[in-house]
Amino acid sequence: MARIRPHVESCASFNRYQSAYRRGHSTETTLLRVLDDAYHAADNHSRSLLLQLDLSAAFDTLDKPTLLRRLNHTFGVRGTSHKWVDSYLNERCQYVRVGDRVSSSVSCHYAVPQGSVLGPLLFTIYTSPIVTVIAPFRNLHHVQYADDTQLYIALTTDKALGVINDCFLSVHRWLDANGLCLNPDKSEAIVIGTTARKRSEPQVNDVTVAAGVTVLVTRTVKSLGVTIDNTLSFDDHVNNCD
Numbered sequence: 001m002a003r004i005r006p007h008v009e010s011c012a013s014f015n016r017y018q019s020a021y022r023r024g025h026s027t028e029t030t031l032l033r034v035l036d037d038a039y040h041a042a043d044n045h046s047r048s049l050l051l052q053l054d055l056s057a058a059f060d061t062l063d064k065p066t067l068l069r070r071l072n073h074t075f076g077v078r079g080t081s082h083k084w085v086d087s088y089l090n091e092r093c094q095y096v097r098v099g100d101r102v103s104s105s106v107s108c109h110y111a112v113p114q115g116s117v118l119g120p121l122l123f124t125i126y127t128s129p130i131v132t133v134i135a136p137f138r139n140l141h142h143v144q145y146a147d148d149t150q151l152y153i154a155l156t157t158d159k160a161l162g163v164i165n166d167c168f169l170s171v172h173r174w175l176d177a178n179g180l181c182l183n184p185d186k187s188e189a190i191v192i193g194t195t196a197r198k199r200s201e202p203q204v205n206d207v208t209v210a211a212g213v214t215v216l217v218t219r220t221v222k223s224l225g226v227t228i229d230n231t232l233s234f235d236d237h238v239n240n241c242d
Contacts, residue, residue: 004077004081004085004121005121007075007076007077008075008077008121008124008125009022011074011075011076013074013075013128013129014075014124014128015124015127015128015130015131015144016131017033017131017142017143017144018124018127018128018144018145019143019144019145020120020124020144020145020146021120021121021124021146027145027224027225030143030144030145030224031223031224031226033143034050034143034150034152034223035228035232037141037152037154038050038152038192038232039232041154041155041156041192041193042192042193042194042197042232044154044156045197046154046155046156046193046197047154047155047191047192047193047197047198047201048152048153048154048155048191048192048193049152049153049155049160049161049164049189049190049191049192049204049207049217050150050151050152050189050190050191050192050221050223050228051150051151051152051164051168051187051188051189051207051215052148052149052150052187052188052189052221052223053148053149053150053151053168053171053182053187054182054183054184054186054187054188055147055149055175055180055181055182055183056181056182056183056186057181058123058146058147058180058181059111059112059114059119059123059147060110060111060114061110061111061179061180061181062110062111062112062122062123062126062179062180063110063178063179064089064090064109064110066126066178066179067089067112067122067125067126068082068085068086068089070125070126070128070129071085071125074125074128074129075125085118085122088118089112089122091107092107092108092113093105093106093107093108094106094108110179112126120146123146123147124146126178127144127147127180129174130142130144130149130171130174133167133170133171133174134151134167134170134171137163137164137166137167137170138163139153139154139156139160139163140152140153140163140164140167141153145224148223148224149171150223151164151167151168151171152164155191155201155204161204161207164207165207165208168207168208172184184213184215185213187215188215188218188221189206189207189215189216189217189218189221190217190218190219190220190221190228190230191204191217191230192228192230192231192232193230193231194231195231198230198231204217205217220236227240
C-alpha cells in the first residue's frame, strides 16, 4: 500500500482533479476550485452551469478484472504488487448478521471493500480515465471527490449548453461500459451568476442528460456539505447551519 499510492499518483494517467484520498486535497480544495472558476466567469460577465452527477452504489459495482487490467496497463502496477492486489480482491465473501442469526456466505464478484484503507485508492484508479473522456470538450471543467463528479462550463456562447450535454452523454456511455450506474434522476444542475446577469440573459430550465431524460435547473444544490445558491450569496447555507 505504501508503495502503490505514490506510484499511482505520480503517473500521467492519474486524474489531477480527483481530490479525495489525497494529501493536501479535500472537500475544501474541491469547492474552492469550482467557486473560484464561477467567480472568474461572473467577473467576465458570464454565468456558469454546474452539473452534479450521481452514481448509484459506486463502490459496489466495480468490475475486478477491469480494475486489475487498469492497474497493470494504465498505471504499471505489476509483479508482486499486482499479485498482492489480486489476492486482496478475489475470493472475498460476505454475509449478514442480525443479532445471533447469520446468513449463508455469498461470493463477492464485484466491488472493492468499503471502509478499508485500500478501497478508496482502488476506486480512484478505476475512475481515473474519466478525465480523458472529458478532456476533448473545450472550455468544460470538472472536479471529482470520490464518486462525486461535477461538470461545469461558463455560458459565454450559445454552444456552451450543447457542450455540457454532449460531455454528459460521453461520460454516461463510459460509466455504462465500465459497470458504473449513473442515476440521472438524482443528478442536479444550477446556473450561477449575478442577479443582474440572471435578469438580462435567457433562463436555462433544464439540461438533457440522456435520451428523454432531463435534469431540472434548481435555485440551490448541495455540494460536499455546502449549499450553493444561484447568486452565491450563501444565505441558504447559513440558514441551514442554524
